[in-house]
Structure formats: structure tokens, C-alpha cells
Amino acid sequence: MRIPLFAAAALSAALVLAGCGASAENASPTCPNGEVRFGVEPFEDPQKLTPAAKVLADALSEQLSCSVELSITEDYSAEVLAMENGRLDIAIFGPLGYVFASKRADAEAIVSFGDAQGALSTYTAGIWVPADSPITSVEQLRGHTLALGSVGSTSGDALPRKAIADAGLKEADVRIDYAGGHPEALLALTNGKVDAAQLNSQQQASATAAGTFDASKYRQVWKSEPIPNDPITVRGDLDPAFKQAVRDALLNLPPKAVGDIGALLDVSPPGKLVPVDEKTYQPLFDLATTLGLTEGDV
Structure with a gap:
């Protein structure tokens, strides 16, 4: 729905x-x-x-x-x-x-x-998975869980959904979970609750500085064009x-x-x-x- x-x-x-x-x-x-x-x-x-x-x-x-x-x-x-x-x-x-x-x-x-x-x-939207995940592209999200931020968010909703469509997938092909915000989507990923999550460059920088995200343990499988x-x-x-x-x-x-x-x-x-x-x-x-x-x- x-x-x-x-x-x-x-x-x-x-x-x-x-x-x-x-x-x-x-x-x-x-x-x-x-x-x-x-x-x-x-x-x-x-x-x-x-x-x-x-x-x-x-x-x-x-x-x-x-x-x-x-x-x-x-x-x-x-x-x-x-x-x-x-x-x-x-x-x-x-x-x-x-x-x-x-x-x-x-x-x-x-x-x-x-x-x-x-x-x-500018900043960029992104979709990330654990470093040891078999997922290497948006196309491979089929049947997997994806944490998005909030409904109406540019990088946490619309752009990842467009990436899914551009990959030839229907939204029903991916199990989308709205986590409630950028920090919550990141937590869903780092706590192993989902297979993939949206993580924009702003949240990445903030979480890295706070010590709550280590990029070496994850892999970015999609990145948007720069967003004003x-x-x-x-x-x-x-x-x-x-x-x-x-x-x-x-x-x-x-x-x-x-x-x-x-x-x-x-x-x-x-x-x-x-x-x-x-x-x-x-x-x-x-x-x-x-x-x-x-x-x-x-």
C-alpha cells in the first residue's frame, strides 16, 4: 500500500x-x-x-x-x-x-x-549494505529489506525510490521499511535489522564524526547526483x-x-x-x- x-x-x-x-x-x-x-x-x-x-x-x-x-x-x-x-x-x-x-x-x-x-x-543520497553483503547493485535489492528515512525526504525517500525504478524494479520487489528518519535508518543498518539502508552524505559525515558509523564495514551500492x-x-x-x-x-x-x-x-x-x-x-x-x-x- x-x-x-x-x-x-x-x-x-x-x-x-x-x-x-x-x-x-x-x-x-x-x-x-x-x-x-x-x-x-x-x-x-x-x-x-x-x-x-x-x-x-x-x-x-x-x-x-x-x-x-x-x-x-x-x-x-x-x-x-x-x-x-x-x-x-x-x-x-x-x-x-x-x-x-x-x-x-x-x-x-x-x-x-x-x-x-x-x-x-551540495550533498548526495546513497544506499549502503554491510561490507560482506552479496548485494552489489540496486538491482540485487529484489526480495531484500531496505530502510528509508521519512516519507517526503529527498535523500531518504524519493531519490532511493527513483533508483529502484531506474534499476527496473517495482517498489513491491523491495521490502521497504520507513525507519522514521536518517539516524533511525542508519541504526537499522548498523544493528543488522535490514539488508540495506539509505544513508546520505550529510548523515554519513555526522555519524562518522560521532563514532557511530565506520564506512570500512559497509559498502555503498548506489549514489545520487549532487543535490543542492x-x-x-x-x-x-x-x-x-x-x-x-x-x-x-x-x-x-x-x-x-x-x-x-x-x-x-x-x-x-x-x-x-x-x-x-x-x-x-x-x-x-x-x-x-x-x-x-x-x-x-x-
Whole structure:
């Protein structure tokens, strides 16, 4: 049975407040409701992601002279739903999540993570197996278990599924298990619960640094083309003056303000944030078309 790309979900109850308190009385073009509500997709263990994202939120708060309320959302669908319902002003989405947020919530990509040379950073999706596995290609996944991350993830769902289709397999030919996230998919592999798992270059770098993944004990049987890194977006129906102020503030942040969260996205050493727009992510719009994903899947 096919699982919809995005199922309705609620925002995580855990909110981290960055910056000083504010009220509606302080509304301004850069602080329209007395605060800016900032959502971040749960692409990493919240214990690592929350403090890293808070550094970015604090820096943005200082640039805008406005309180920034940070929320690590429960899952990809929750973040799209929150922006669609007007509960987020800005948000970091995965590239494919942005595709659907742009359709459902009018999300506009404004900046992403740059490397030390000022170029847009990228990452890759991958499928890994134990080093002693007989599986050497995607074609040989037939009849085997494959751990994917979360429904709606670019590297943890859509791209591995496309790799399966490109290999001439039907999804029913592979026993797909949605583990609940990138870290959980990796754990399923390292704990021997599945025959193969998706592991993107970001999670690989993070897990290697943490000592929870040793690449010498595993083998990558598939790797995607480079994917443009996660965009920071703003809700399209907001005041143009606010959107410009946020874009300018983000572009003016020093590399140290984005370094912690950038490291979790395999951007090291980090540069400043760089401008992006919808055209940057056209390959992901094309991917959604190729896989037959529509707003009905959201």
C-alpha cells in the first residue's frame, strides 16, 4: 500500500525561544507579529539539531532586532502544514519538502548554505549494505529489506525510490521499511535489522564524526547526483518588506552563525549563506514529476 508523501501531522510541542520577548505592539516590517516564527525540518537527532539551529536563530534575532521563535518540527509533513496554516514565517526545508511547500504554502526559497569559497553546497543520497553483503547493485535489492528515512525526504525517500525504478524494479520487489528518519535508518543498518539502508552524505559525515558509523564495514551500492542543499524559505504571502529584510539579514550573517547547523548538513568549513531561488531546485520539481507526485500526495 502506498504511503502518501505527506500525512497530516502536528507541530512538535517543544519550542525553543531565541532572542528577547516581544509582543504584537512591537510589530514592524521586520517583526510583523512581534516575533518571527522559524521552523526547521527534523533531518538530524533533535539533541544535535536544536542547539545548532538555535545559534542561527539567535543570530537572525540580533540582525532583525526581533524575537525569533524556533521550532524543530515533528516531521516533514508537519513543517509544510505549519507554514500552510500561517504558523511559520520562515523555514528550512529539505529540497523535495520545499517543492511541496512552494505549492501548498507558497514558500519562497531565498538562501541556502554556502561553502568556504562562496558556492552553494551540495550533498548526495546513497544506499549502503554491510561490507560482506552479496548485494552489489540496486538491482540485487529484489526480495531484500531496505530502510528509508521519512516519507517526503529527498535523500531518504524519493531519490532511493527513483533508483529502484531506474534499476527496473517495482517498489513491491523491495521490502521497504520507513525507519522514521536518517539516524533511525542508519541504526537499522548498523544493528543488522535490514539488508540495506539509505544513508546520505550529510548523515554519513555526522555519524562518522560521532563514532557511530565506520564506512570500512559497509559498502555503498548506489549514489545520487549532487543535490543542492536545504533552502531557507519565507512564506510568500508576507509583506515584501519583511521578506527582503529576512533575506538581507540571512545573507549578512557571519559563517560562525551558520557553522553549527551547516556542519550537520556536511558543510565544513562553512561560508556565508548564499542566494537561491526556485530555479535552483528545478531538478527536484522534475523529480516530483517523474515519480508522479502531486499535491494530492501532500
